Amino acid sequence: MDTRDAHTWLADHGDYLFRVARRQLHSDELAEDAVQETLLAALAAQARYTGDASPRTWLTGILKHKIVDQIRRQVREVEIPRDADGEEAVDSLFKQDGHWAEPLRPWGNPQTEAELGQLRRVLDECADRLKPVMAQVFSLREVAGMETEEICKELDITPTNCWVLLHRARLFMRQCLELNGFAKAGAA
Amino acid sequence: MKWMPTCRETTALASRAMDERLPLSSRMALRLHLAICENCARFNRQLQEMRHLFREETAADDAAAGLAPEARRRIASELHKKLGS
Numbered sequence: 001m002d003t004r005d006a007h008t009w010l011a012d013h014g015d016y017l018f019r020v021a022r023r024q025l026h027s028d029e030l031a032e033d034a035v036q037e038t039l040l041a042a043l044a045a046q047a048r049y050t051g052d053a054s055p056r057t058w059l060t061g062i063l064k065h066k067i068v069d070q071i072r073r074q075v076r077e078v079e080i081p082r083d084a085d086g087e088e089a090v091d092s093l094f095k096q097d098g099h100w101a102e103p104l105r106p107w108g109n110p111q112t113e114a115e116l117g118q119l120r121r122v123l124d125e126c127a128d129r130l131k132p133v134m135a136q137v138f139s140l141r142e143v144a145g146m147e148t149e150e151i152c153k154e155l156d157i158t159p160t161n162c163w164v165l166l167h168r169a170r171l172f173m174r175q176c177l178e179l180n181g182f183a184k185a186g187a188a
Numbered sequence: 189m190k191w192m193p194t195c196r197e198t199t200a201l202a203s204r205a206m207d208e209r210l211p212l213s214s215r216m217a218l219r220l221h222l223a224i225c226e227n228c229a230r231f232n233r234q235l236q237e238m239r240h241l242f243r244e245e246t247a248a249d250d251a252a253a254g255l256a257p258e259a260r261r262r263i264a265s266e267l268h269k270k271l272g273s
Contacts, residue, residue, distance in 0.1 A: 006267050014263070015254025032259040036266055043270055090196070098194025104230045107237060123241060141207065142242045148207045167203040174234050 006043050013056050014039075017063050024067050024139040026128050034070055038063040064144065068154050071136045090171060104174075105183035119182065126176035130169055137162060138169035193217050195228050202232045206239065 017038060021031035041062050042049075049058055095101050110119045130138060136155070140146045146154075152162050177183075193201060201218040204210060210218065222229045255263075 006271065007264065010260065010264055010267065014260060018255045018259075019253075028256070028259075032255065032263070035255065035259075036263045039263060039267055040270055043267065094194075094196040098196040100195050100227045104227045104234070106230065107234060119241070142239055145243065163200070163204050163207065166207060167200050170203050170206075170235055170238070171199060173238060174231065177238070 005046065006039060009039055009042065009055060009059060013059050016056065017059060020060060020063060021067055023124075023127075023143055024136075025070055026135055026139075030070055034063060034066045037066045037069075041066070067144075068140075071140070072155060074132060074136065087168075090168060093171060093175065105178055107177070107182055122177060122180045122182060126173050126180065129176065130172060134165050134169045134172075137165045138173070141166060191217065191220075193221050195221075195225060198222070198225070198228045199231055202228065202235060206235055 014035060017035045018031050021034040022028065025031050025034065038059060042059055045062070049055075053061070093101055108115075110116050127135060127139065137151060137157075140151045140154075141148065148159065148162050148166070151157075152159050155162075157165075198218060198221045201210065201214055202222070205215070205218060209215075222232055
């Protein structure tokens, strides 16, 4: 029940928690809400914090639950795409016979800080352009590293839906990265 | 019997293989296709690379912006309220 603790959390970990949340929720507003809910929950649960984990790890654990709550709420509001729009986008990548419509270009290997910074921006932009549910599933899997089984359960979607969404998201992300200058210039 | 998946089907298998262990028959089909198809082999490598980039990027928490001052104030005041101070 120490007032100082909670305010140290905000000062010390607020930005970090916000960035983690922002990356998964793709919205400043939702990320701010998640940080607030996390700190309030942490305050209420303070007595249970044993100090085994660092405060940041402990808070991040709480944040993960809050993020999943947020995503679950959003998913309830958005119909899971059965096929239609997403499938059309996939169609455009392949020929009728199932071969690639265009050859894939190899990726560059960013080394300098500037190149890496550029890459982070492109990654964020591409992820932001994913359709809502696809973005959530993709983030939970590739950014948060959750298992698909866990994601299906949390979001209440079938494994098949989950795989379809991940497949589309990955096809889209790959193409988006290639189109936004991540492909090695001039390479075959 | 269809033993060789198309590129399109292969990308679905490659994607799913990122998430769980495929049944043996699917694993064989995937491996066979990847062995002879340059584009799909590249796709498969890029999926791994993408995962690496995302996980690495999440760990590197420098570049991106933090909480806006306005949001920080709001959260601080919510915490205050909760503490009854």
